[in-house]
Amino acid sequence: MSLVPQERIYLSPPHMSGDEIVKINEAFASNWIAPLGPHVEAFERETAELTGIRAAAALSSGTAALHLAAELLGVGAGDLVLCSSFTFAASVAPFFHKGAECAFVDSEPESWNMSPQALERALAETSAQGRPPKAVILVDLYGQSCDMDPLLELCRHYRVPVVEDSAEAMGSLYKGRRSGSFGTFGVFSYNGNKIVTTSGGGMLLSDDAEAIERARFLATQARDPAPWYQHTVLGWNYRLSNVLAAIGRGQMLHLDERVAARRRIFGRYAETLGTIEGVRFMPEPSWSRSNRWLTALTLEEPLRVPPLAVLEHLASWNIEGRPLWKPMHLQPVFEDARYWPHEEGRDVCAELFSRGLCLPSGSGMTEAQQDRVIAAVLEALRTVPARC
DSSP, X not given: OOOOOSSOBOSSOOOOOSHHHHHHHHHHHHTOOSBBOHHHHHHHHHHHHHHTOSEEEEESOHHHHHHHHHXXXXXXXXXXXXXXXXXOGGGTHHHHHTTOEEEEEOBOTTTSSBOHHHHHHHHHHHHHTTOOOSEEEEEOGGGOOOOHHHHHHHHHHTTOOEEEXXXXXTTOEETTEETTSXXXXXXXXXXXXXXXXXXXXXXXXXXXHHHHHHHHHHHBTTOOSSSSOOOSSOOOBOBOBHHHHHHHHHHHTTHHHHHHHHHHHHHHHHHHHTTSTTEEEOOOXXXXXXXXXXXXXXXXXXXXXXXXXXXXXXXXTTBOOEEOOOOGGGSGGGTXXXXXXXXXXXXXXXXXXXXXXXXXXXXXXOHHHHHHHHHHHHHHHHHSOOOO
């Protein structure tokens, strides 16, 4: 039995450069520590410039950004919303809380993201029933872009707006264009485990500058321009603070470096573990350049080692791993939801969930830490009992 190393290896910890504290000190020196301020405005401007989008609103979380997208699209009780099933609950929760019926679309094996052929069936069926969706939420999973061209063409044909949930995909590309820039609205997350973090935060992006201005209004309690506190509508306290925006600006200076580091880590895992028969890594289609936010893989025949058993073995080495996302249509809260599989008799995202796991992928990982993870995985595949 291997000795348990004392140093813990986390799945995706924050990676600080030192530029963050410089920006924070600027905020403190100017006394702009309350919500809003010059760093918020600069963070929004720089993110819009990075993605080639006209406007952006810095918010308290990616979930807040999705909620405001739902609000701006007029999603309400009884409306239908289609979402990638293979995602985290935050992708769909804001629409659920708006009272919408949430229905789900399977992944394609080529990218693990929403299947165009499943979406085509879903849109044709719901439109024929006289109930087209109010929105389609496309999720760029694990830093991998969706195959945008066919998905967007379908949504244009049926005149359905798109929300691109790029919470995991900052720095990724689709045919040379930045993820987060394709939908009616795009969303980034700056949660502590993301490739760029503000400790907690998010961004709503759109080419509709008026809609983003409306989002800013709603996110600052929807206070009317009056000399007293007056509200024609009620909003939310969703704006990002100037101090957290300062952290984000310091992080953004190193985005390309962080993407390159995660891609190197993925490449090393793939080189050392990808030769094992049955180990298959998340593919990267020719039209994509993933930020490889997390290194994701599946264990397939002839391997019969359960992914959870491998994760338990990693934990015994003080290494954090994670199962792949449990699809939304398999979640208890959505047990009665409608679902369109990739093809008849094949549920791609359920297959991936049953076979997959994520390895530590933080951009600050040392080669020694990577060696530990590789050694722990190899030992697990060699010693963990196979499932029946």
